[in-house]
Amino acid sequence: MWGIFFARYNPETLETFFGSGPFILANHYSEINILDKKLYTGTPLGFLLPHSSILSIMLFFGLIGLIIFFVYVFYILNKGRKTNTSMFLICLFILLNILKSDSILYMPSFFLYLTMFVSLKKVKKLFNLTIF
Numbered sequence: 096m097w098g099i100f101f102a103r104y105n106p107e108t109l110e111t112f113f114g115s116g117p118f119i120l121a122n123h124y125s126e127i128n129i130l131d132k133k134l135y136t137g138t139p140l141g142f143l144l145p146h147s148s149i150l151s152i153m154l155f156f157g158l159i160g161l162i163i164f165f166v167y168v169f170y171i172l173n174k175g176r177k178t179n180t181s182m183f184l185i186c187l188f189i190l191l192n193i194l195k196s197d198s199i200l201y202m203p204s205f206f207l208y209l210t211m212f213v214s215l216k217k218v219k220k221l222f223n224l225t226i227f
Contacts, residue, residue: 110157111157112157112158112159113156113157113159113160114153114155114156114157114160115154115157116155117155146196147194147195147196147197148193148194148196148197148198148199148200149193149194151197151199151200152164152199168212171212171216172186172187172190174215175215175216179215182211182214182215183215185211186211186212189208189211193208
């Protein structure tokens with residue numbers, strides 16, 4: 096999917112820096128001439144996504160939005176690392192999941208991620224557990 100994404104991604108200068116806005120993937124993939132059904136079974140293939148939340152953020156909000164996203168996330172992670180180690184590790188795992196999948200596009204996952212990062216910023220030492 097990333098190959099199709101990069102083959103089709105040809106933004107203008109303004110779009111590169113500021114993005115094309117959310118929910119624009121239909122326009123992004125509408126001009127690609129690919130098969131819409133599986134060859135042998137004839138079942139529909141469905142909608143194509145870049146399968147990466149980072150690529151989606153870059154497409155929607157541009158490089159500036161992507162940089163702001165990373166700066167904010169790393170600020171929260173750095174602040175949380177010092178105050179709440181257990182929650183920091185959970186949020187680090189969530190960040191790695193965001194990097195490899197497109198789960199941020201789905202509302203339940205998005206609100207879960209948002210809640211975890213906000214709680215890392217707000218809650219201090221609540222989830223620090225002593226193992227021994």
